[in-house]
Amino acid sequence: MSKYIVKATPDYLPLSSYEFVRHFSNLLTRETYNHWINYDNYTAIIGYSCRSLFEMIMEYFSRDDLVVATTPIHHTSFRNIIEKYVKPENIHIIELNKNYNEIDKIPEIEKCDLVIITHLFGQDMDLSKFSKFKEKHNCLIIEDRVQGGSLDLKFSNIIIDISLYSMAMDKRPIALGGGFMYVNNKHDKLIVDFKGIIKKLPREKLSRRFKDLLKKIPTYLLYNSRQFFFTFFCILKLLNFFNSKISILNITKSYRKGNPGFARGGYMVKPSQGLLKSMFENFNKHKQAEQLYTKKYEFFIENLSPKIVLDMFPWYKGNTSLTPYNTILVNEQLIDEFLEFLNDNNMSGLPNPTYKIFNHSYESDSRYKKFNNGIAYLPCIVNMSKDEIIYLTNKIKEFYITYKLNDKEK
Numbered sequence: 001m002s003k004y005i006v007k008a009t010p011d012y013l014p015l016s017s018y019e020f021v022r023h024f025s026n027l028l029t030r031e032t033y034n035h036w037i038n039y040d041n042y043t044a045i046i047g048y049s050c051r052s053l054f055e056m057i058m059e060y061f062s063r064d065d066l067v068v069a070t071t072p073i074h075h076t077s078f079r080n081i082i083e084k085y086v087k088p089e090n091i092h093i094i095e096l097n098k099n100y101n102e103i104d105k106i107p108e109i110e111k112c113d114l115v116i117i118t119h120l121f122g123q124d125m126d127l128s129k130f131s132k133f134k135e136k137h138n139c140l141i142i143e144d145r146v147q148g149g150s151l152d153l154k155f156s157n158i159i160i161d162i163s164l165y166s167m168a169m170d171k172r173p174i175a176l177g178g179g180f181m182y183v184n185n186k187h188d189k190l191i192v193d194f195k196g197i198i199k200k201l202p203r204e205k206l207s208r209r210f211k212d213l214l215k216k217i218p219t220y221l222l223y224n225s226r227q228f229f230f231t232f233f234c235i236l237k238l239l240n241f242f243n244s245k246i247s248i249l250n251i252t253k254s255y256r257k258g259n260p261g262f263a264r265g266g267y268m269v270k271p272s273q274g275l276l277k278s279m280f281e282n283f284n285k286h287k288q289a290e291q292l293y294t295k296k297y298e299f300f301i302e303n304l305s306p307k308i309v310l311d312m313f314p315w316y317k318g319n320t321s322l323t324p325y326n327t328i329l330v331n332e333q334l335i336d337e338f339l340e341f342l343n344d345n346n347m348s349g350l351p352n353p354t355y356k357i358f359n360h361s362y363e364s365d366s367r368y369k370k371f372n373n374g375i376a377y378l379p380c381i382v383n384m385s386k387d388e389i390i391y392l393t394n395k396i397k398e399f400y401i402t403y404k405l406n407d408k409e410k
Contacts, residue, residue, distance in 0.1 A: 005346040007227075007229050007384075007388070008383045008388065009223050009348050010256075010325070010326070010377035010378065011170050011256075011324055011377075012170060014172055014292070014382075023176050027210055029277045031273065033046075033273060033276040033280055035195065035198045035199065036195055037283075042154060042185055044182055044183075045181050045194050046198075046276065047180065050144070050164050051075075051179070051267055053179050053181050054077075054078060055268065056194065057194075058081050060193065061113065061140075067086075067114075068082065068114045069109065069139075070116040072093050072357055073100075073355045074144070074356060075354060075355065075356070076356045078116075082358075088358075091360065092112070094106055098314070099314040100314065101123060102125050103126065106133055112139045113137075115130060115134070116142050117143045117144065118144040119143065121323065121325075122147055122293070122321035122325075123148065123149055125156070127141070127143070127157040127160065134159055140161045141162075143156060146164065146165055147325075150322060151165070151172065151290070155182065155184075161187060162181055162184070163181060163182045167179060167279055170223075172289040173284070173286045175275065177209070177278070177279075178278070201268060201269055201270040203269060203270050216259075219259055222255075223383070224383060233248060248343055248348050249342070249349065252348045252349070257353075293323065297381065299386065303389065311400070312400065324382055325354065325377055326377060327352075327377060328375070332370050332373040334403060335351060335373065338399060347378075350376065350377040351377075352372060353377070355372055355375065357369055
């Protein structure tokens, strides 16, 4: 077993300790804020969370014959909301390419009301292929850009009607809560209706916001304080001598499940004025996080061979990955072995906690299921030193070689 310890969890919060404390002080604000911002070409609609805004959209368009064309992989909440409002036979899968980073085939259907796209792995997919499709069906194109490209762009493509963003625990920009969406101003009725819906929702209680922030204190310390995590890790190693079930892998799984950083229920509310203040203060503070992610990820990729990048990071387009989730693709049959390998080498990891495919069976499900089951989270490189990143990449090379040898033996 390695004596080296990587002092990083699979996640990171892009804010300083001062900024963290400021979210508490914002609870005392007497200022009031609107739930929208008007711009020349689009309007920002501000909500309690990204998922609450998406559910609001789906409920608004809900009807028995609603037809949706959508990418096969989504955040769990988006998948669940789509299935809640759309009949299985009316969900048509947009095929991704073999690298899962671009659109390969658009479904040939007679009718379509909504196109729903989830961008993956901190990169935007090129959606220009939908230009003729949109013209033909007169449909609305909605994108979940939480894990998309740079926020310097409000929409990934000019054909997009609505772009959704989160400001939750580990997002950019970050407000430790909240979400917003940009709506193209040509949809003036939609904008008026969405404003009205938000206005009628019950307001988040101040006590709820306070409790949510309190629960994030240990998360912030674990994710961002290297010394705190190191101490916690050493305690786990000691306890592991007495109980083998106490390991960094098991604790990481359990903690992530219990502290996801968002509300799984009761999210159809409007944000409190304290949360709104935190959001308004941070709407445009994404650049520093994006520059940090770019710098770290470039160094990480440079320390891997092109072959490993192609096999274990097939979605990488050669520029960057603007997300704190350092995702890797492993053979689904080896995912448990890989996570134990990380654990044995004093590194934290997680089986894919974010992305899901639809519950209903579709023709192309098998390859997406295999892909989705083979995803794991590595330690977040954003909070790692160069030596730790080199150590991590060396261990990935070691596992890769072993996997290839085992594959040949089989």
